[in-house]
Amino acid sequence: MLKTLDKYILKRYLGTFITMLLLFVPIGIIVNLSEKIDNLIESKAPFDEIVYYYACFVVNLGYLLFPLFLFLSVIWFTSKLANKTEIIAILSSGISYTRFLRPYLIGATLVAIIFFVIGLFILPKANKGFYDFKYTYLRSKSKVLKTSDIFRQLTDNDFIYASSSNPSLNEAYNFTLEHFDGNVLKYKIEASRIKFKEKDSLGNNIYKLTSYIKRNIGVDGDSIERKVRKELIMNFDIEDLTPVNYMAETLGYNELNDFIEREKSKGSADVNRYLVAKYKRWSTPVAAFILTIIAVAVSSMKRRGGMGVNLAIGIAIAFIFVFFDKIFSVMAEQSGFNPLLAVWLPNMCFAFIAVYLLNNAKR
Structure with missing residues (x-):
């Protein structure tokens, strides 16, 4: 007492x-x-x-x-x-x-x-x-999207990049995905904007891409697919394109532990x-x-x-x-x-x- x-x-x-x-x-x-x-x-x-x-x-x-x-x-x-x-x-x-x-x-x-x-x-x-x-x-209109360049290695073969992102809208800009087979680039996807739409019944992430371009690299020449808008299933989370400090400070402790393990498995430098x-x-x-x-x-x-x-x-x-x-x-x-x-x-x-x-x- x-x-x-x-x-x-x-x-x-x-x-x-x-x-x-x-x-x-x-x-x-x-x-x-x-x-x-x-x-x-x-x-x-x-x-x-x-x-x-x-x-x-x-x-x-x-x-x-x-x-x-x-x-x-x-x-x-x-x-x-x-x-x-x-x-x-x-x-x-x-x-x-x-x-x-x-x-x-x-x-x-x-x-x-x-x-x-x-x-x-x-x-x-x-x-x-x-x-x-x-x-x-x-943020003023001139600064709202100006975040650091974001680069992630998803797997041994897949790499993604975005020049900037807006976490509150679940979207990123000037997006690129490159798929390699060893050291050989097999295809490249580009979009001026990528936005997370929803998860399907199997838990896959569905994204909506604007100004979509896919270049398939071939031995005898490349083939190019263009769409004004296209929806794709891709095996990464929109959080992978979120600024580092934003993610670290907004995750609960257990979520942060899981996220760190995922980043380690991807070889993230952050x-x-x-x-x-x-x-x-x-x-x-x-x-x-x-x-x-x-x-x-x-x-x-x-x-x-x-x-x-x-x-x-x-x-x-x-x-x-x-x-x-x-x-x-x-x-x-x-x-x-x-x-x-x-x-x-x-x-x-x-x-x-x-x-x-x-x-x-x-x-």
């Missing part, structure tokens, strides 16, 4: 964190709305979809920034306790520093569990709503990107414990400069943490750096810092 001290600190811990979220998330909404208002008016987005977009935006922003909000909120209220000599009184009563830290760890556990569940089950759906709305309404997204769903909640310990160790001592010094130190540490987290993630996505190590290395480094600062604060 929680003691009076535990209840007091836990109440301040959770209360300050929630207050921080309620203060900064609306600011994020206002800034985003001010940037996107022209696009919203131009695209004539329905009001209910705008509301849903910003609900998804709140989940996305809150999950992205919650470790920093938690870190700064702990520094804020712990510094206030230190300035009022409440911490000195607590420790002078015979309570050890480790015992004083217990309600902080309880609070970190609650926050970590909540955001772990959000990351696994709620965030993917919110990201899908966020990106669907963004691709549909928040597997590391998906693995980074997968591992971050575990590492981000764990950061709540590490940052909480660092925040308490930094702010529990009464300093001559008061709360401002503690906040300055805390903000500096927070930016360093974000910097390392981003650097290692990019290294894993763009090179052969191990994704698991890249995601967990910032946590491990700052865990050592947390232990050092905690021991120093005890003394």
Whole structure:
């Protein structure tokens, strides 16, 4: 059963964190709305979809920034306790520093569990709503279709390419499929647009191709088939032509695992990107414990400069943490750096810092 001290600190811990979220998330909404208002008016987005977009935006922003909000909120209220000599009184009563830290760890556990569940089950759906709305309404006509070139190897013999895609419409543009027999090209299919239509009774994917051209390569000459529109059954999913980040962030955990296995079997060069997204769903909640310990160790001592010094130190540490987290993630996505190590290395480094600062604060 929680003691009076535990209840007091836990109440301040959770209360300050929630207050921080309620203060900064609306600011994020206002800034985003001010940037996107022209696009919203131009695209004539329905009001209910705008509301849903910003609900998804709140989940996305809150999950992205919650470790920093938690870190700064702990520094804020712990510094206030230190300035009022409440911490000195607590420790002078015979309570050890480790015992004083217990309600902080309880609070970190609650926050970590909540955001772990959000990351696994709620965030993917919110990201899908966020990106669907963004691709549909928040891009100018000149930019809506400008995504990176997309190339996939489906099998040993089949390769597909698209210059761009629109995930919200389940379609891609400037599509090409090439079929090889060994090193010999047997036929090539081209279309200005490919759109997923439906699955048939056997579960096969039916696509509608616009400006369809099929070139059959023969020994004595090529034959060409042209159609304004043609429906074909093809053995790939429309998600294969979806931008990498979009897919990684919108799949549930089990779906993401299955998708990673499929991409590995295809020899995709983007597997590391998906693995980074997968591992971050575990590492981000764990950061709540590490940052909480660092925040308490930094702010529990009464300093001559008061709360401002503690906040300055805390903000500096927070930016360093974000910097390392981003650097290692990019290294894993763009090179052969191990994704698991890249995601967990910032946590491990700052865990050592947390232990050092905690021991120093005890003394």
